[in-house]
Amino acid sequence: MLQFSFWDILSNLLIATQWTIVLSLIAFFCGGIVGLILLFMRTSKIAALEWFTKIYIEFFQGTPLLMQLFLFFFGIALFGFEVSPWAAATLALTFWTSAFLTEIWRGCVEAIPKGQWEASSSLALSYIEQMRYVILPQASRIAVAPTVGFSVQVIKGTALASIIGFVELTKAGTMLNNATFRPFLVYSLVALIYFCLCFPLSWWAKKIEGRLNVAR
Amino acid sequence: MSLVSIRDVRKSFGTNEVLKGVSLDIAKGDVVAIIGRSGSGKSTLLRCINGLETYQSGSIVADGIEVAGAATNLRELRRHVGMVFQQFNLFPHLTAAENVMLAPTVVNKVSKAEARATAAEVLAKVGLSEKMDAYPSELSGGQQQRVAIARSLAMRPKVLLCDEITSALDPELVNEVLRVVEQLAREGMTLILVTHEMRFARDVGTKLVFMHHGKVHEEGVPKEVFAAPRTPELQQFVGQVG
Numbered sequence: 207m208l209q210f211s212f213w214d215i216l217s218n219l220l221i222a223t224q225w226t227i228v229l230s231l232i233a234f235f236c237g238g239i240v241g242l243i244l245l246f247m248r249t250s251k252i253a254a255l256e257w258f259t260k261i262y263i264e265f266f267q268g269t270p271l272l273m274q275l276f277l278f279f280f281g282i283a284l285f286g287f288e289v290s291p292w293a294a295a296t297l298a299l300t301f302w303t304s305a306f307l308t309e310i311w312r313g314c315v316e317a318i319p320k321g322q323w324e325a326s327s328s329l330a331l332s333y334i335e336q337m338r339y340v341i342l343p344q345a346s347r348i349a350v351a352p353t354v355g356f357s358v359q360v361i362k363g364t365a366l367a368s369i370i371g372f373v374e375l376t377k378a379g380t381m382l383n384n385a386t387f388r389p390f391l392v393y394s395l396v397a398l399i400y401f402c403l404c405f406p407l408s409w410w411a412k413k414i415e416g417r418l419n420v421a422r
Numbered sequence: 423m424s425l426v427s428i429r430d431v432r433k434s435f436g437t438n439e440v441l442k443g444v445s446l447d448i449a450k451g452d453v454v455a456i457i458g459r460s461g462s463g464k465s466t467l468l469r470c471i472n473g474l475e476t477y478q479s480g481s482i483v484a485d486g487i488e489v490a491g492a493a494t495n496l497r498e499l500r501r502h503v504g505m506v507f508q509q510f511n512l513f514p515h516l517t518a519a520e521n522v523m524l525a526p527t528v529v530n531k532v533s534k535a536e537a538r539a540t541a542a543e544v545l546a547k548v549g550l551s552e553k554m555d556a557y558p559s560e561l562s563g564g565q566q567q568r569v570a571i572a573r574s575l576a577m578r579p580k581v582l583l584c585d586e587i588t589s590a591l592d593p594e595l596v597n598e599v600l601r602v603v604e605q606l607a608r609e610g611m612t613l614i615l616v617t618h619e620m621r622f623a624r625d626v627g628t629k630l631v632f633m634h635h636g637k638v639h640e641e642g643v644p645k646e647v648f649a650a651p652r653t654p655e656l657q658q659f660v661g662q663v664g
Contacts, residue, residue, distance in 0.1 A: 322513065325505075325570075326513075327473075327500065328504065328505035329500065329577065330497045330498075339524060339528060340513055343515045
């Protein structure tokens with residue numbers, strides 16, 4: 207029977223960690239772009255667009271991420287399309303991330319005083335121009351800390367992709383446990399790696415939050 | 423022909439009617455001072471002129487554009503109607519010059535260099551040439567308000583709306599802002615000011631409008647109106663503030 211040393215376990219976990227990082231980055235990047243588009247729709251004062259984003263956000267915030275992964279993985283297959291675990295995980299995490307980021311960013315946009323909107327309106331700027339040149343440059347400063355803080359949730363969220371067969375850190379841990387029967391060691395290492403990914407981010411988020419408070 | 427023509431405008435916030443049929447004609451070069459108690463509807467009227475507030479009935483035509491028309495291009499209207507606010511509302515992430523340059527570059531598609539030259543010119547006019555690269559947080563209230571005026575002037579407006587622009591200032595800073603407005607008046611700029619500065623309204627204004635309970639209660643030449651108010655409400659008001 208094949209023997210696994212401690213280093214074998216660790217190196218296999220670290221290889222799988224790469225996929226956790228890649229999936230997190232893609233989800234965060236794509237979710238950020240979709241979230242930005244939704245943010246423009248959500249604050250546009252156009253009723254139909256606002257309603258659409260409200261329903262979208264309620265759906266993705268109000269249902270478990272696991273159900274969303276199942277819907278993308280099994281649901282789309284029902285229509286005759288072959289969906290890889292990769293594609294399903296990317297799509298579900300992107301939509302899920304975008305819903306949360308839109309709400310975080312909307313709060314930051316609403317924190318900008320009404321006078322900024324009125325002054326820029328009076329200067330004949332259009333809504334998009336107001337957002338681009340006046341509101342977002344100010345809102346993004348407030349948004350950095352909660353956005354970085356939320357990225358921790360995205361990293362941990364990728365663990366659920368293991369259930370539809372995507373081999374990332376958690377899935378690799380499960381497979382290694384099945385092969386070695388050393389659950390305590392394997393899952394301790396898995397947890398430790400997640401912690402090493404997440405802790406610097408939450409520490410950084412705290413730090414920028416503190417710095418912004420001093421600046422005010 | 424009047425530059426701004428207001429006809430029987432009515433406006434309610436919920437069940438509270440704040441404008442009860444206001445009519446007013448403002449000609450090119452007029453300096454109109456709107457006075458009245460708080461809640462008399464004077465700021466709301468001003469905000470209706472550039473479409474920051476909507477109104478339920480009546481009409482406002484500014485520079486030939488019906489403000490609340492179904493197909494009205496508010497952007498086109500606002501290119502010619504400037505507004506200065508009580509709270510300055512400068513963009514805090516931009517320097518004084520950048521505040522002034524924003525609308526010309528973004529809305530009028532003027533080149534950066536040309537916009538910067540305009541900014542230098544209008545900031546010189548308000549006496550802030552040396553503050554071009556200062557951020558709003560580095561300026562006093564009076565200086566911020568003068569940048570805000572310069573920011574409006576950079577769009578070469580035909581009318582400038584001023585909404586209690588000295589009310590948020592410390593008393594010793596009021597005059598530097600009023601001097602700038604007085605100079606604009608002398609140069610022939612059409613101004614509509616909601617103000618509590620009675621002396622300024624009398625000395626600089628060409629027309630005085632006293633609003634009371636959502637209506638124009640009395641109007642006329644400032645010096646005459648102040649010298650002999652016809653209605654008891656204005657007599658009382660002038661007695662209290664003057």
